[in-house]
Amino acid sequence: MGWSSKLKSDIGIYRSLENGNLKNNNIIYYASGGNENRTEIWSYNHAITDQGEPFMAFDARISTIAADVPMILAGWNLLEDGEPTSKYLCVRWIKWSTTTASSLIGIMQIGIFDDSNNSWTTINDGSINIRQGPSGSIHTVQMHASFNMFEHAPQGTSAKHTQIIFNFVSDAFYPDARVRYISGFGFAVGYGAFERYTIGDIMGPLESEEFGPASLPDGGYNEGAGHGSFDNSSDIITHSGKPLIGVTTAGFINVYKITQGQLNDLGAKLFPSLNQIVFGNADPTTEDILMLLAQIAVGGTLTGGALPVQQMGIGLIDVLINGKLIDYILDCHVIPCSISGATVEGLKVGYRQFNDIQVARATEDYAEVDCGSLSIPEYWGNFLDFANVRCKLYLPFYGFIDLEPEAWNGGTISVKYIVNIVDGSFQALVYSTSGKSNLSNSLIGQYGGTCCVHYPITGLQYSNVISGLITAATGAAVSAASGDMGGAVSNAGNIANLRPMLQKSNSYNASNSFLSHRKPYLLIERGVSQFSVGYQNEKGLPLNVYMNLANVHGFTVIEDPVINIDCTEAEHDEIVRLMKEGIIL
Amino acid sequence: MNIKLYNTVSPPNKVTKALNLVADITGESKEEIDALNCAFKLSKGHLQGVQGSNYLYCTDTAKYYFINPDYKIENQTVTINCKVDPLMTYAAKIRQQSVTVARNANISNSYLLDNGYEMLAYKNIVTKEFPAGFDKAYDTIILMTVG
Numbered sequence: 001m002g003w004s005s006k007l008k009s010d011i012g013i014y015r016s017l018e019n020g021n022l023k024n025n026n027i028i029y030y031a032s033g034g035n036e037n038r039t040e041i042w043s044y045n046h047a048i049t050d051q052g053e054p055f056m057a058f059d060a061r062i063s064t065i066a067a068d069v070p071m072i073l074a075g076w077n078l079l080e081d082g083e084p085t086s087k088y089l090c091v092r093w094i095k096w097s098t099t100t101a102s103s104l105i106g107i108m109q110i111g112i113f114d115d116s117n118n119s120w121t122t123i124n125d126g127s128i129n130i131r132q133g134p135s136g137s138i139h140t141v142q143m144h145a146s147f148n149m150f151e152h153a154p155q156g157t158s159a160k161h162t163q164i165i166f167n168f169v170s171d172a173f174y175p176d177a178r179v180r181y182i183s184g185f186g187f188a189v190g191y192g193a194f195e196r197y198t199i200g201d202i203m204g205p206l207e208s209e210e211f212g213p214a215s216l217p218d219g220g221y222n223e224g225a226g227h228g229s230f231d232n233s234s235d236i237i238t239h240s241g242k243p244l245i246g247v248t249t250a251g252f253i254n255v256y257k258i259t260q261g262q263l264n265d266l267g268a269k270l271f272p273s274l275n276q277i278v279f280g281n282a283d284p285t286t287e288d289i290l291m292l293l294a295q296i297a298v299g300g301t302l303t304g305g306a307l308p309v310q311q312m313g314i315g316l317i318d319v320l321i322n323g324k325l326i327d328y329i330l331d332c333h334v335i336p337c338s339i340s341g342a343t344v345e346g347l348k349v350g351y352r353q354f355n356d357i358q359v360a361r362a363t364e365d366y367a368e369v370d371c372g373s374l375s376i377p378e379y380w381g382n383f384l385d386f387a388n389v390r391c392k393l394y395l396p397f398y399g400f401i402d403l404e405p406e407a408w409n410g411g412t413i414s415v416k417y418i419v420n421i422v423d424g425s426f427q428a429l430v431y432s433t434s435g436k437s438n439l440s441n442s443l444i445g446q447y448g449g450t451c452c453v454h455y456p457i458t459g460l461q462y463s464n465v466i467s468g469l470i471t472a473a474t475g476a477a478v479s480a481a482s483g484d485m486g487g488a489v490s491n492a493g494n495i496a497n498l499r500p501m502l503q504k505s506n507s508y509n510a511s512n513s514f515l516s517h518r519k520p521y522l523l524i525e526r527g528v529s530q531f532s533v534g535y536q537n538e539k540g541l542p543l544n545v546y547m548n549l550a551n552v553h554g555f556t557v558i559e560d561p562v563i564n565i566d567c568t569e570a571e572h573d574e575i576v577r578l579m580k581e582g583i584i585l
Numbered sequence: 586m587n588i589k590l591y592n593t594v595s596p597p598n599k600v601t602k603a604l605n606l607v608a609d610i611t612g613e614s615k616e617e618i619d620a621l622n623c624a625f626k627l628s629k630g631h632l633q634g635v636q637g638s639n640y641l642y643c644t645d646t647a648k649y650y651f652i653n654p655d656y657k658i659e660n661q662t663v664t665i666n667c668k669v670d671p672l673m674t675y676a677a678k679i680r681q682q683s684v685t686v687a688r689n690a691n692i693s694n695s696y697l698l699d700n701g702y703e704m705l706a707y708k709n710i711v712t713k714e715f716p717a718g719f720d721k722a723y724d725t726i727i728l729m730t731v732g
Contacts, residue, residue, distance in 0.1 A: 247729075252731055252732065253729065253730075253731055254728075254729065254730045254731070254732065255727060255728075255729050256727065256728045256729070256730070257725050257726070257727065258726050258727070258728040259726065260726065263726060263728070266728075328730050328731050328732050329728070329729070329730050330729040330730060330731060331727075331728075331729045332726065332727065332728045332729070333726075333727055334724055334725065334726050334727070335724070335725050335727055336719040336721070336723070336724050337719055337723050337724075337725065338723040338725055339725055339727075347728075347730075348730060348732045349730045349732055350730070350731065350732040351732060352732070353732075359728070362727075369717075369718075369719060370717060371715045371716070371717045371718050372715050372716035372717040373715070373716075374713055374715055374716075376713060381695065382695035382696060383695065383696050383697060383698050383699060384702075386696075387698055388704075396718055396719055397719075415715055417719075421725070421727055422727070422729065424727075451719075452727075455726075518718045518719040518720070518721065519714050519715055519717065519718030519719070520714075520715040520718060521712050521713060521714040521715060522712065522713040522714075523710065523711075523712055524710065524711045524712070524713065525708050525709070525710050526708060526709045526710075526711070527704050527705075527708055527709075528704065528705040528707065528708065528709050529702045529703070529704055529705075530702065530703040530704065530705055531702055531703070535701070535702075536690045536691075537690045539688065539701050540687075540688030540689050540690050540693075541688060541689065541690070541692075541693030541695070541699065542687070542688055542693055542694060542697035542698065542699045543686045543687065543688055543689045543692055543693050543694055543697070544685065544686070544687060544694060544697055545685065545686055545692070545694070546683060546684070546685045546686075547683065547684075547686055548680075548681070548682070548683045549679060549680045549681070549682050549683070549684065549686075550680045550681065552686055552689055552691075552692070553689075553690075553691055554689060554690030554691045555688075555689065555690040556686055556688065556689050556690070557686070557687045557688035557689075558684045558685065558686055558687060559685070559687040560685065561682070561684050562684065563679070563682045563684065564682065565675050565678045565679065565682070566678070567671060567674075567675055567678075568620060569620070570619075570620030570621050571620075571621070571669060571671040571674070571675070572671075574621060574669075574671045575671045575672065575675065575679065578598055578671070578672060579684075581598065582598060582688070583598045583599070583600055583672060583679075584596060584598055584599040584600060585600050585601075585680070
């Protein structure tokens with residue numbers, strides 16, 4: 001037969017083969033875009049040089065494959081003496097043979113499709129098995145094809161063994177097949193040895209300008225121009241987790257969960273009233289007071305409601321000691337979540353442990369709060385879901401962030417918080433799973449802030465405590481030994497001065513974020529579109545597909561028609577003008 | 586020349602028009618006006634047919650024409666001005682063309698942007714709350730001490 005066999009990667013011819021439409025005999029071949037019968041196939045076709053690089057490559061992303069429906073994924077027109085023929089060298093998908101989650105096998109063939117009589121001739125001597133691997137992995141599957149199309153090959157032998165390597169990046173049911181190269185190779189069994197040759201040896205040199213990006217029928221702006229990697233895979237980004245080192249594991253720094261009542265008890269111990277010291281209760285009766293005064297006046301033994309002098313002395317000593325303990329309190333604040341892993345013990349403050357105040361001691365610095373996820377289906381199911389929509393995500397204690405529709409529309413958004421219970425800071429983590437984007441539960445945003453309210457029970461500026469935790473704590477411990485904690489000076493003989501000086505700055509409510517709403521939510525703004533009932537027939541809907549007009553019906557607009565009709569120039573221009581305005585087929 | 590007079594209600598931009606034959610007559614002459622327009626001279630006896638038609642086919646040229654409503658009667662001749670309809674004339678050839686279809690009434694890529702839609706002046710705003718958050722019941726007081 002002697003085809004010159006200059007294989008030309010040609011999307012235009014491939015499309016014209018079937019014009020992007022279904023055929024009744026269940027052979028589906030499709031060029032790009034579109035969605036026929038819910039089987040979406042994108043096929044990109046480009047030629048690469050024959051200098052050891054892949055000769056031809058195509059991507060076929062297959063989703064929702066109907067069972068046992070043969071589909072031509074890619075075809076290359078075979079030329080004879082430089083002229084197109086009705087024959088195409090094609091790679092054809094046959095069917096899934098096994099469709100379990102762990103073993104996905106598809107069957108493919110290589111053959112010749114003759115457009116003149118709609119015939120298919122399988123030329124490979126075996127099927128290609130596609131095995132599913134872990135998501136993102138690449139599997140190389142070799143298929144050996146033996147066919148006799150290179151009759152005039154240099155070696156002069158009639159049968160050539162050709163290897164087509166398929167590299168698959170498999171992801172669930174979305175195999176991404178690339179034909180890496182076609183070459184001859186030595187094959188020991190039954191065929192003798194051949195010199196390795198490339199398609200260039202067989203076909204003659206490819207004219208590089210013909211295969212340059214600009215010469216591609218699609219104008220060179222689709223994938224294929226520039227010979228890119230076509231790697232659109234997306235890594236799953238997950239948070240690296242909570243830090244392993246924290247303040248709570250430092251032996252001399254105590255982080256307690258304390259109740260309001262326990263805090264009040266501590267306060268009573270640190271700052272007892274004079275009545276407490278003298279009478280043992282905060283609210284003595286008038287009679288007790290008068291009795292005390294009378295007894296003091298006569299210098300007699302104190303009786304009545306007053307405590308014995310020895311006991312009063314012990315109480316006074318306690319005051320002197322406990323009053324210094326305020327220096328050993330680093331911080332007290334409220335966080336909006338619970339803590340886990342706490343062990344119970346008597347409250348330690350400096351060198352004293354109050355066993356009558358049993359508190360829960362935190363064993364890790366971080367708490368997690370899972371706010372759950374939202375799945376938002378597309379409202380229109382078309383471009384309006386993305387061109388006509390704005391969205392803000394409200395994050396508690398942070399505020400609103402802008403969110404692209406691709407991250408949530410038709411997908412799922414999840415929000416989790418990691419709260420540092422020591423300083424009240426947090427990181428809000430936003431995850432997205434979206435079919436339109438290439439996201440699979442990936443971290444798409446992190447937002448930090450503060451979500452606590454400080455109790456002003458120390459004399460320190462809160463900023464000193466919040467930032468540089470360990471440093472501040474260490475510094476505090478050192479200062480505590482010397483009795484100086486950031487300026488709160490105590491005079492051993494002055495009870496009144498045992499109360500620390502409170503800061504006058506606006507540090508009580510260090511973060512007004514604590515007042516905010518407590519659940520994340522989406523604020524979705526959608527434009528309200530208005531289509532008349534006649535819109536489709538009067539204006540048509542966007543398509544942008546290269547196809548034969550025999551398969552098109554209804555109102556049709558062709559923006560830049562290139563037509564080949566034997567007519568006058570004026571008639572040609574008129575047809576072009578009408579096509580641009582829209583014709584009814 | 587043989588001329589078929591038709592009446593059509595199909596829109597001018599319809600490639601294949603539905604035609605109702607009004608008269609099948611013999612024309613006297615055809616005069617070119619410009620590349621797309623011409624004038625046919627018919628016998629006055631065909632006036633009724635002309636009045637009932639808006640479309641014609643000329644066998645000599647093998648083309649279809651729109652008939653302009655303003656015809657002239659001079660002596661025994663009716664002159665009708667016509668403009669060639671290239672869509673109907675070359676309908677079969679047109680359907681053989683492969684082109685990039687930008688818009689179509691029946692096939693579409695619904696995710697391509699379409700700037701032809703109208704918008705109302707107001708927007709629809711909805712809120713969707715996440716199922717969980719920070720329950721106030723879990724607010725915790727943290728006390729940090731050294732010792």
